[in-house]
Amino acid sequence: MPSASCPAILIAAPASGQGKTTVACALARLFTRQGRRVRVFKCGPDFLDPYWLSLASGAPVHQLDLWMTGEADCAQRLHAAALEADLIIVEGVMGLFDGQPSAADLAQRFDLPLLTVIDASAMAGTFGALAWGLQTYRKGLRFAGVLANRVASNGHAAMLEESLRDPAQWQGALMRSEDFSLPERHLGLVMSAEMDDAMTRLDAAADALAATKLGQMGADALQAWVVDFDAPADAAPETPDLLQGLTIAVARDAAFCFLYAANLDCLQAMGARLVFFSPLADAALPDCDALWLPGGYPELHAATLAENGAMKAAIATHVSAGKQVWAECGGMMTLFDELQAVDGRCFAMWGVLPGRVTMQARLAALGPQQLAVAGGTLRGHTFHYSTCSSPLAPATRTEAAPGRKLRGEGEALYVAGPGDSVKASYFHAWFASSPAAAATLFLKDKP
Template sequence: MARCPAILIAAPASGQGKTTVACALARLHARQGRQVRVFKCGPDFLDPHWLGLASGAPVHQLDLWMTGEADCAQRLHDAALTADLIIVEGVMGLFDGQPSAADLAQRFGLKVLAVINASAMAGTFGALAWGLQHYREGLPFAGVLANRVASPGHALMLQDGLRDPAQWRGALMRNEALSLPERHLGLVMDQELGDALERLDAAADALMDTPLGQMDVDALQAWAVDFEAGPVPAGFPFKALQDQTIAVARDAAFCFIYAANVDCLQAMGAKLVYFSPLADESLPKCDALWLPGGYPELHAQALGGNTALKASLAAHAQAGKPVWAECGGMMALFEEIIDTEGASHAMWGVLPGRVTMQKRLAALGPQQLALAGGTLRGHTFHYSTCATDLPAAARTQAAPGRTLRGEGEALYALGAIQASYFHAWFASSPDAAASLFLKKKCHD
């Protein structure tokens, strides 16, 4: 058992400012010398970069289905052993999704802080706060923070609208300097901005003027939770990737990497070496290759123009060495990417076919992929479609309780290459994850 203050930061919908508030709270306490651990509820690659910068510690995902209840329990317990504060950022609206952020809060006894964009409301703020608190019986509640408030007078109107004045946690004024920039897949990466830390410091400074920001160590104990360790996983394949070196693409074009996936591969004995498809002319010496998701469409000209790396990739594939490419990694393997303006950009041509960017989301949701070694859980989220003559070697299935619109995501296999829009959570089936990087278990 480990005891630690913990808070889940939620909202009535996306776009309310959850990430900004979670980052501000983490940055505020980290600056004061406290050990802060932050988690992200649900599948997300982008928010954790900002949350990690704010807290100074790796950010992992918590999802009662994708990562599993036992995994969530163990990660929270381990964090509580050393942390002074645990922050969990919710996903979408508080009750959205199956499972939802509210489900996670109730399972682990996390109090919920609701962040509401109050820029276009007054008395309704109180009704919305009341509804979030009481919609589900037994939901632990820590209060409500008003975001994007017009003035101190507006803040007083919002506070007066609360039925329970004790639930008021303050107001953040409307300030573009506090907002985190976005693009089609979510937040812009913190590494792309020269002032990322300054933005977080500004948000933390603003939060200091609120009751939430003025909570000291003693006040935080009102959020304290006892976390029990999860059950020990049975039969983890600790040596499944022993003596295997896996090259991992990691740069501005390939940045969608779960920290827990890295941990999982290393726990199975793999040695990971990183390289940049944007800057490097060849793959590092390796037994297998992982091309994670990211933004190849934003760097298509540079990626396609790196002919030396393209040749190195082709040689790796021709040697029969495994390749696992997910979403953006798969996109770059095709012959071309067509952007939203209709322009064609030559890519690596390791797989036959083309990818076409769409102006609207093409697929979203939790899914699972059955492989010879087991079933991997994960999700899909992309703004492109692909056309190829390759048959689907397998297809993902919907998460339990969900339905798919049309067919699941295809798994394409060519030689030792396996590629899909599907983003996998490796710890959901380590044996299946290992099979992606071993010659003997690749598709013929």
């Protein structure tokens, strides 16, 4: 298969909270409105930004991570996107050089031009120093300019532009505006589906970006961003049909929303039939062989979950029948006896696992990890603001990603139910890292 060429840009920043998602969404929305075919990716394991990026581009958004998803997976997805797109946008993660691997590592591996977004709301001349530092800190990176965000006025923008050593790097300024700000909560951005004016905000951001040099780039100017994406060296291994004939019920609503599109694809590629339900709104489970409770925000909907006694009974019936359950992070939280909110209120949960989950104001765990189960080792990550206490001893624990160290113990894997049919952990798994291992989470008889 030949290589594919396409303009591409990785939108990075010196830190989190600078406005990367806003700029990536604005660019995707602006070009999509113009009839250009835009494909967007998210660097790292983030669940939330892709909802906004998908809404802006009108296309599915997948994660790229040199460790979690793997270099070969990244190469395959970028090559496939280049075959069909007029522009590829990759939103970075945290600061440009933060993490192992970092957004800079991804950019360097695939020769992606870098656009740096800097929150300039509290600076003037230092803007130039910061931009220069990002551009020169590591050799071998390809920079496409810098965009100032949350700028106070045209005069402020002029000072920022004048501070740059290389005026050609200036891509313009986005003024501070509530019209296109994206609200946040403890785990990241508020989901686009929760906001009635989500598309209005994206259109406002696109309109603002249209007034900048970046937003006015035509097809000729985009040629400076062209990247040659090599075809994958080897054909992707055929996914084993280990789940052929199996029906998996997947919780999906405002409380259970941390779902990688690639994980759904992986289960279906193994032959599973997926049916979706809402633990918040439904009174019963769909007819299924196994149950997947993904992460999300059960803490924000604890009262509704506690009041839905019919769903609690349906879960209990599923478990008592010895059917499989895989619950990760927020999904696991609902399986415990009780959830205590930050304000001290306690809510009765589903009582499948003994113990209590306690929400806290500070982060409890963050970072890439891996989990060894029957069938192989799953790569993934952990990110949560709660802790759990249980008399149930962990069956095993996650380990740090290679080259990383854990602060304290790895995440517990709890196993319960008839025939050890229930498996639960704070760990978020990337199923494609080991389809055979992922299959064991849903199969009664291990492959």
